[in-house]
Amino acid sequence: MNVDGHPLSSEIYLTGFSHNHSPLDSPACSSDLSSLLEHTLAFSFPHEEIYKNLLLVPSLCDENDVFPSVKPSKNFDFNVYIQSYIGYTQIERLLLIGETCPSLRDPTRRFTLQLLQQSENVFLYKKLMDRPLFSDMEFDGNWILEKEKEACLIIGNLENENSIYKSKMDKKKVYEIQCKLGQAHYKYGNFTDALQAFSNARESCSTPQELFEVNLECAFISIQLQNFDYVSNSIGYLAQSQCLEPNIASKLKSWAALAMLYYKNYRLAVVKFLEIPTSHYNAQIFSDVLSVQDLITYICVLSLAESDRREISDLLGNANFRSQLESLPHIHALLTSFYNLQYNSFIQLLDQISNDLRFDLYMHRHIHTLSKKIYSKALLQYLSPYECADLRTMGQSFGVDPAYLEKQIAWLINDGALMARIDSCNKLIYTHKSNERMKTYSTTLKTGDGFRRNTVSTLVRISLTHYNSCPK
Structure with a gap:
């Protein structure tokens, strides 16, 4: 002053x-x-x-x-959400919700233990005893002993049979036993040994179909372990197989997209998700890893972060995708409010959806970064005409x-x-607005200079060729 x-x-x-x-x-x-x-x-x-x-x-x-x-936001229905999944991914999502949402802690703990006992996953059941979330919960010690004995007996018998058939050089039987061994390890929750068993089964495969099925099991277990290096390698082989069916192809694309998401390659992740035909948006295909609602949400959130305005317009204009999008009104409203420049309602919706995605098994590590990118994009979009x-x-x-x-x-x-x-x-x-006219002029000059240099180089080569071909 x-x-x-x-x-x-x-x-x-x-x-x-x-x-x-x-x-x-x-x-x-x-x-x-x-x-x-x-x-x-x-x-x-x-x-x-x-x-x-x-x-x-x-x-x-x-x-x-x-x-x-x-x-959780008002759009989050815990029962509907958790029933959208099956198998181990359902349990993992329950654990994530229980550890991040105090209001849902009690129901998630009870439901988790119930599902684990139904699935016979004694390995994870025992591990939960050491987690703070379950410090005041009662565990069934008799059930643990019973299932451990059962697992030891079944796996021990299979390993003995495997040794016998290996000594007899019976590849067909070895393949069957290794697959059963992998399934037994997976059933009781030892995913690392299950992956090893299915990997060993590769050596005994006698047909392309058997090799395809083993690699598919390996990729699926790697998803559960979130070992995305292994997932990417397995998908590379599976995608080229002649045994690939359309439904499995869509599932593999979703897994490949999750791998890209894990590596923070958001642009390629949304491209992979968009390669899945909307006719395959079926819970029976994805529910062991993702839900159809997850698929639509991922596409919209990643598109807002990585795609330009024209691509978002194409997404909203896609009749097949829009029919799926309308099943999630809050996601549809998020996309349309951004496109229609309704920033006030857009920010409110972005906050609600970002909040709920912190419960998501694959998105919770990325939603903060993506929210910042989307918000920055909204600010830049507002300022772009001025x-x-x-x-x-x-x-x-x-x-x-x-x-x-x-x-x-x-x-x-x-x-x-x-x-x-x-x-x-x-x-x-x-x-600061760039001078588009000057930019075009500079690009034209550079192109002309490049053309001139290429022409001179071509004439020099022709002259040298002619000179070398002439008799001395």
């Missing part, structure tokens, strides 16, 4: 145009920014809780953050305080995602 009390100049962030030291770069200012954000979040504005979840500033929010307590935008008007559109929104824009500028500068005094954002 000068002596008259007027500002000498507007506070402007120039990080989008210059790599000079910016207010966000200094360590001291990083802590100041954190305190400013905490102060800003203390204001009362419509979506305060939402923006705490979607906070973009790295000093306060990181992709490795843990959300120990999650409250050379100068008013933070107050933008705050009304998003339902947030302008001071808070300013910090988010500053983070995008500092990260290099947005070429702009902020006038903090007047609450204005000046975006």
